[in-house]
Amino acid sequence: MFNFLKKNESEEVLISNQENLSTLHNQEEVNEEKEAESVLNEFLEAIENNKSHDVNKILSIVLAKARRITAAEAGSIFITRPVGDRPLDLLSCVAQNDAIELQHEPFTIPINSRSIAGYIAQESEILNIDDLYDLSPEVPYTFNRSFDDKHDYRSVSMLAFPLKNFNKEVIGIVQLINHISGVDENGETEYSPFPQKNVEQMKSVMTILGVMVERIDLLSEISKLRGTP
Numbered sequence: 529m530f531n532f533l534k535k536n537e538s539e540e541v542l543i544s545n546q547e548n549l550s551t552l553h554n555q556e557e558v559n560e561e562k563e564a565e566s567v568l569n570e571f572l573e574a575i576e577n578n579k580s581h582d583v584n585k586i587l588s589i590v591l592a593k594a595r596r597i598t599a600a601e602a603g604s605i606f607i608t609r610p611v612g613d614r615p616l617d618l619l620s621c622v623a624q625n626d627a628i629e630l631q632h633e634p635f636t637i638p639i640n641s642r643s644i645a646g647y648i649a650q651e652s653e654i655l656n657i658d659d660l661y662d663l664s665p666e667v668p669y670t671f672n673r674s675f676d677d678k679h680d681y682r683s684v685s686m687l688a689f690p691l692k693n694f695n696k697e698v699i700g701i702v703q704l705i706n707h708i709s710g711v712d713e714n715g716e717t718e719y720s721p722f723p724q725k726n727v728e729q730m731k732s733v734m735t736i737l738g739v740m741v742e743r744i745d746l747l748s749e750i751s752k753l754r755g756t757p
Contacts, residue, residue: 567597567729583607583745587622590737591702598687598726600704601626601717605691606645607700607745609636618645618701625705627717628679641668644688645701652698654689654731658721687722689730691738699742702730 570593587605595603602625606618617636624630639649647669648655657663660671660683676683685707691700709720 567733570597583741584621586741586744587700588624590741591622591624594702594704594730595624597729598704598722599708600687600722601706601708601719602683603702603704605700605702606637606649607741608639608649608698618649625681627706628681642670644669644671644686645703648688648690648701649698652690652692652696654727654734655686656722656724656727657686657688659684660686684719685721687726687730689734691741692735693738693742694735696735699738699745702734704730 587607591603591605594600602623604623605621607621608616609619610616617638620632620635620637623632637643637646639646641647641650644655644657647653661673663669663671671683673683675681683705686703686705687707688701688703690698691702693699704722704726706719707722707726708717710718712718
């Protein structure tokens with residue numbers, strides 16, 4: 529009789545623990561959904577508050593907001609553009625960096641696996657890189673250090689993701705650089721890899737942002753054709 533009661537008590541404890549775990553898991557999912565919605569609303573409000581059809585202004589807002597949410601020191605956005613005989617290239621439209629003063633000069637890179645942005649555009653993948661100077665020899669892409677060398681800068685971590693339209697086509701690339709984790713005892717900025725939380729946050733908004741950017745880009749081109757600002 530005692531053993532029977534003890535067994536029933538054990539089963540009740542097990543069931544209770546399972547129910548608690550299930551409740552906790554469901555609450556975590558609800559919290560994640562609320563956070564994703566909050567992040568998306570931040571982007572939408574920032575874009576809607578700016579009535580400009582200038583795509584570069586909108587991209588600057590998107591980049592600034594993405595950097596604030598992920599604590600990124602720097603970043604850039606590329607947009608797909610036809611160049612010459614090639615159907616599409618990536619055009620560098622905006623760049624920001626809190627550590628150095630930038631004079632951004634647009635440039636293009638081909639969509640192929642040799643560069644990080646080109647690889648993301650080609651494969652439609654998100655990359656979260658711990659150290660850009662220590663890439664695995666197994667990856668096809670490389671990191672171009674020319675910017676770092678020119679400005680005496682050190683790019684460490686990078687979170688890069690595609691902007692997609694409703695057809696799941698890549699229309700742009702966002703690169704966030706150097707996740708700021710704090711300052712050391714000497715007041716120097718400390719960097720660390722972008723946490724998985726940031727990856728999920730950007731994953732939750734990249735299609736909606738892509739659709740909005742594509743729409744504004746189209747309106748910008750129409751305005752140019754009509755000769756209106």
